[in-house]
Amino acid sequence: MRVLITNISPLRDEALYEELLRYVPAERQEKIARYGKPEDRRRSLGAGLLLEYGLRSLGCSLLSLMPGTETVHLVRGAHGKPELSGETGVHFNLSHAGDYAAAVFDEGAVGIDVERARRVNVNVMRRQFTAEENAYLQSGPDAFLWLWTRKESYCKAVGEGLHLPLSSFDVLENQVAGRTAPAAEAAEAETAVRKADAGEFYLYTEAPVKDYVLSVCAGHPITGCLVEKVDLRKLFDGIS
Template sequence: MLRIYYSSIEPYKVKDLIEVFGSKLSNHTLYKTHNYKTEDDKKRCILGELLLHYSVKRILGYKNHELEIYQEKYGKPYVKDNIVYFNISHSGEYVMCAISSKELGIDIEKHIEITENIFRFFHEKERDYLNKVGKINRFFFDLWTQKESYIKYLGTGLNTPLDSFYIANGKNGASVYDNYGRRDKVYLQSLSIDKSYSCTVCSEVKEVTCLTKIYKKDLNHLNQ
């Protein structure tokens, strides 16, 4: 099972989100929301947790107060007893929550202008690939989200350098290679929700079960 739920921050206001769903949010999320400077950052933070509650309630029937969230050594969040695995990512107007029966990571990035200088952080094989395709944002951000989703799958954050592994894209999809060779049973799947964004989910599950956009009316079920 690998389900992905996403939402746009555009229809929401922070004041309304807290007024309607404040009792559903963890103290950690409320604290982070308070410390963010921009309205959009606050909305991304709140919607990330609301999408998690929505997905867990839909799959397991849990209510928000029954869901206990902790953090691993490098900050990756997890649900107590690993009843499900989840990961959250946001960029621009979108927030995404992936939930699965196995470990996973997800990353979404809005396409922006880049310079070739950023290529230096990548593995040599990836630099060669990027130099061939040039400054085409789609190729760069597809690769970036593949790498980020894999690092989030590992849960090691910046402790795994971007040049310590590489992604090989071929006819049969994308594969991860590190110093020990190809990583078996790790699957990278590209997701298409908006032509101005790249998104990848990395998981031990071969196929995404569903990719669903969540609207206001859907989130209202959290209060039922």
């Protein structure tokens, strides 16, 4: 597993922004252009740059005719999760928040979530957590962000997204514990829970930079996972 994080603040420099834009494929360039706010465009570009950088280290590229790489394309899974075409054996996931973008690469299903510290009305969010998790929320101001990033990374790893009720699984331990969905849950939601529980998933969380929390989730125990900080201004040094 490889986990990358980068500060996207340098992309406020318009010249650097335009220079780095050529390292992401046309599809992402079009996606970036559709964002109305400059900060959203920078986050999307930053995530795209990490994706291309990470893929090249694994012998792949989303850009055509890159020497020494296999050209791959993004496709969508059953619930819209981006995946790579072909039989590369490479799985990835992206996240961004505030001034940071993050990416994770692994040999199997994987998810990542990075969040910036912010004020949250915990009482409003209680329905998203199990009883045990709600008790943990009282342990300190960082408890919510710790739990939330773990929930999000798990949903992204299993590929269910918003189809999976957040209160149907517990993330207090490093191995995700599935729970029985309440009788009142819709049939579709219950199906999603059963599908997600079909495999074992594990979590890892750290605070890679001040005021940010990052969690990753994968289908194997995660040990000694240190987030790698990279300077986006130097990602493609020496590469045309």
